[in-house]
Amino acid sequence: MLRHTTYQSIYNNDFIETASSGLKTAERFQAIQAMFSRRLLFKLLLTAVIIIAGCTGMVRVFAGSPHDEIPMEQVVVSQGDTLWGIAVEYKPKDMDTRAFIRVIKETNHLKTSGIEAGDVLSLPLY
Template sequence: MSTLSISPVFTAPSALRAARRPQSTVRLTRRGRAVVFLASLALALVAAFFLGAVAVGSETPGEAAPTEIVMVGSGETLWGIAAELETGDDIRTTMREIERLNALESAQLFAGQKLRVPVSDS
């Protein structure tokens, strides 16, 4: 007849923690982390410098779109000015073009303001 005996094995908690955590071979100090950070930052800046140095311009200048200057009267709106131009485009497209030509941040206009507008085809 055979017998089976079970005997519990007690392992200290510090031994369990040491067994779970693999010992790393590289330990960085505060100075080491700073060196790694600065080296990677320098590498990123050098890469950005060389990748950003590509010129996208050409040797010949482009032609400016023909425009004229319009003085804004009292009560006039950008929609009304764009509608009067009759460029054949949608009025909203003409409004965006006027905003782009004059670097306007909004459609708000003031009496006496001078606007550069595209020349109408007709």
Template sequence: MRYSTYKSIHEHGQSLPAKSSISYVKSHSLHQMTHGALIKMLITISVFIAGCGVVFTVSAGDEPVLLNQKVVVTSGDTLWSIAVEHKPEQMDTRIYVEALKATNRLQQGTIQSGQVLVLPQFQR
């Protein structure tokens, strides 16, 4: 049989010889694989950029952050008092308060007694 009577829904009534149908399927499959790989690559790049953004936000400057110490909030503690007690000498207290909020994912500056906070430790 030289020509097929099968009509593809994609060709709107045009029938293709067997060779071109096979090449169409191959190129269409390659296009789908390329499209899938492109989406995976874009997702990977987006996650990487978002991760870098978090690192830069937490660092609050050029100094890297080490997340290794914790403090338990007691009655009367504020972010400011914790920052004054634990920040490096030369650092502005406001920067350390913002680093505390970012490290602990606090939307506002309120903390409660008994809450455990991770302290950002800046290398000197």
């Protein structure tokens, strides 16, 4: 049989008054002020991190501009030359031939792989 209980309802104002009566008004004010200062510090720190991350991304975006010129080599197409043959001869060693052909076509505004003797192709040098 239960004779004594220490249960207090959290919905009862007496419980809130009893819990807070242990703290003096100045101590409560300091506790609230510390809580708000921690929140403010966290918000300022988070804002600084976001700004720094954003600025770093902006620097990366503007680091390379479309005005940067890639050195080009001019090649005159001879009789019997193909884009594949030219690409194999001039591409970097570690680059796929098909990728270099795409670069040649984009650089020279070619819609097809057809080239003729006497055409002048600009090949980017990597």
